[in-house]
Amino acid sequence: MISIFQNYGGELLQGFGQTLLCSVIALFFSLIIGSMFAIFETTPIKFLRVIARIYIEVFRNIPLLVITMFFFVVIPMFVVKIGGFTAGTIGLTIYTSAFIAETVRAGIQSVDPGQMEGARANGLSFWQAMRYIVLPQAFRYVIPPLGNQFINLVKNSSVLAFVAGFDLMYQGNVIASDSLSTMSTYMCVGVLYLVITMPLSYWMRHLEKKLAS
Template identity: 60%
Template sequence: MTLLEDHFSVFAQGFGHTLLASIIALIGSLVLGTFFAILQVTKSKWARGLGNVYVQIFRNIPLLIITLFFYLAVAKVIKMTGFTAGTVALTLYTSAFIAESVRAGILSVDPGQMEGARANGLSFAQAMRVIVLPQAFRVAIPSLGNQFINLVKNSSILAFVGGLDLMYQGNLVAANTFDTFATYIIVGAFYLIITLPLSYYIQYLERQLKQKA
């Protein structure tokens, strides 16, 4: 415990950056993923094509490559820190997987509900927002929960670009103290502080939805 006490402020700073990056990426990837999921189920060929291209690109390129692209290439045009580059990359990468989860949820909804909503005067966007998406998210919750947990763990990618996250600070402590085992045990415990409550909350939501079904 001496290691934690001596370097608590360092670990706390890293924990704060990891939590902030995770929250930003979670919100951003959910919005982007939902948007591209909707594009993939529209009747417009170009919209479906755009959605499919986006998802395939970011699903099939390693997160590290995306992060380094923003940190080394994009940062030359648009000034950004390692934290920003890593968070943007994490958002784009995760949004592709969320898009697939949401798309599967949308496709599970009876098409007749969209047709009925349109027949009653709702626009496509209104019908999607009011009728289809609420049901799609219920179906997609287990998959979305897994993606959110993966997002938190994947936030360690910020360490590669000086993102000041938990893993980055852990690396500094390990390098200074040479106590790598204890350092990464502490780092893992801090990650659990985020992921375990999130996991239990997702399970709680699943139980609540099953009771209402």
């Protein structure tokens, strides 16, 4: 492992940076999109509920690689040319947002319905009550499953390796082919993934305990 880091440290760090960047972007946007569709699922407006259900069921049941390849191959053919990193990040965002939507929806439904009724009785609109009353409580309930989704997102970012996204897994494949030290290379890759996921896991547990106190 040490020799791999010594000889290919630059490539590994580049891949680590790409993986971290992709994960942060996808995490941010998937949380926003997922929360939006979770709200749509609980809104009184039937049209929005149907749209949310279709979005969630479609993207939860299509493999991440298929979604990513659609943006990498099909979109450039008919719409606009995008690179592997962008295609992978978009695919990862859409895929993860569908799971986050279900997680946040469960949190919303765990909040006492009387909270929404009380807010509406005091003059707040549905959207205002959701924003100021229901969602803050819902997120307290779903910190653990959201943490799992975030960690899965980081691991799923390895999909960039299939679309030349120059992420950590892509660099690992290149180094393994060049160095012929397959085991050591993928051990290094695994360690670098842990550098991202372990602090995230610890931070989510800390946040859960802090909110519970």
